[in-house]
Amino acid sequence: MTPTRDGEPLIRIADATVSYDKHAVLTDIDMTLHAGAFVGVVGPSGSGKTSLLRLILGSLRPRHGTVTRRPGLATAYVPQLETVNWNFPITVGECVLMARTRRTLPWPTRAERADVAHTLERLGIGDLAHRHIRDLSGGQQQRMFLARALLRRPQLLLLDEPTSGVDITTRHDMLHLLADINTDGVAILLTTHDLNGVAAHLPQLVALNRTILAAGSAHQVITAPVLEATFGAPMHVMKHLGMPVVLDAHPPARHTPNRLAA
Template structure:
């Protein structure tokens, strides 16, 4: 997907707080149409707060976030926050995003067809009438992706899309996002997963309250940047043409090496 210089989201001098504690400090970041951007950083670095500030659910203490007029955002929260016992089917979850545009309580035939189309596009057309608890990890992630896609967003914003999922599901999500990006969708996500997800993305922003580095993984995933971001020494190797981050914080286990 060719990138353009058309800015969709522009964060300038953005600072956010929880009470008196600063979570984001003077953050600059711009997301252009067609980009696929990953935000990485340790726990408490402000990744989720940055997304919430962009989504308008967390107040910006200083600075500004400007968006292109009439920008449609598709948001995928962490699936770990979902109540899987809630009595809803996949179809009902997906049409929820039309809550503002219609008062009619029942799902209309046209909505049903649109749900089927978006599920087919994500390769899970058969799960429309299932209860959300009856889905596999990969299907769960795809359903919430489908809900975000249902409103034809200009940009997809995802919070930790591979958090708590197994390796196979992570691969599925990564390939799916790559396909969606190739189809022209702009994607902004946060992740902890440096090797499994971040290293595969075209652009990374390293965040620890402020932006430490911004660029492609080869430029950004360096020992000095990672130490500044995570506060711990890390080694970066080359593997299969991609950077591979080695964490030096490993503690030897009892009995190891005997």
């Protein structure tokens, strides 16, 4: 993770525990995100990945521990597609316009419309502005929400399973697009359970199952011991063209982890 010029991180989480109804979903979380970071959080369903994003956003507060955000930090969030009501009567352009934060008028200005059009064009869906959101493919839906997030000019972009339910080509296109956004100076943290298609291609990874079990490069995190502790089943890892490849990527969904040193 590349530090900023002044060394001040965007986010610093120290010894944070998060609970729902006294049931801990995250325990002893320590994480620091700097400008320029591009990090993937891997773990099974129920491991606390979405809760970690909510903790960073501030919509969850730790039971103990601290979350420190850089003053004035601009964040944006792209949710899982499964959580969206696709029958809501709204077009792509209208959905993206909902990201406006400084509303002086109830209708968008010419400049705001131009900004939306430019952002949609940048993401390759400029011709879909007037289409209903339910009439999009999975990849187009994901790009629409990414456009809405980028309209906020974030310094930190959080994405929850951005490649879930899309085909291989769309998944690769999304990864390249996120890499370009990261190169433009936006720090990115995303969650994924896709170890081969997504995680192995990210510069930094965090293995999470209620607590952080390992953090580092793909070669440090995508290892048989780390994955077994994270997913709760034996997993075989081999190298192909210099990259780690998981041969069994479908372990049980829930597991109480054994801590490993990061």
